[in-house]
Amino acid sequence: MAEVIKLRAENDQLARALSSRAVIDQARGMLMALAPCSGERAWGLLVDVSQHCNVKLRDVAAALVATTREEELPEQIRRELRRALRCLHDRR
Numbered sequence: 498m499a500e501v502i503k504l505r506a507e508n509d510q511l512a513r514a515l516s517s518r519a520v521i522d523q524a525r526g527m528l529m530a531l532a533p534c535s536g537e538r539a540w541g542l543l544v545d546v547s548q549h550c551n552v553k554l555r556d557v558a559a560a561l562v563a564t565t566r567e568e569e570l571p572e573q574i575r576r577e578l579r580r581a582l583r584c585l586h587d588r589r
Contacts, residue, residue: 517555524558527565532585542585546577 521543528539543561547554550573557574564570570578 517558520562521555521558524561527561532582534585538585542578542581545581545584546574549577549580550574 524543525536525539528534528542529536532539532542534542543554543557546552547557550557552574560568560570560574561578
């Protein structure tokens with residue numbers, strides 16, 4: 498019985514990880530199109546915003562993807578994303 502519980506927990510964890518990964522990849526694609534930048538740079542932008550906002554990366558990505566459904570980007574994330582994009586363009 499303990500083995501079944503352990504396997505279910507691992508299955509749940511993997512399902513959450515796959516779901517998070519899809520949202521993160523969608524957000525990376527959005528940034529690649531908007532910035533424009535490489536996938537690696539888009540990943541770095543998401544990490545940077547996540548760290549500056551002290552918000553999990555998957556939550557930053559989900560908020561960005563939610564803007565495609567007419568949802569507002571939270572002010573703190575919007576502010577940090579603008580800052581990160583300015584830094585990206587200043588390096589060019």
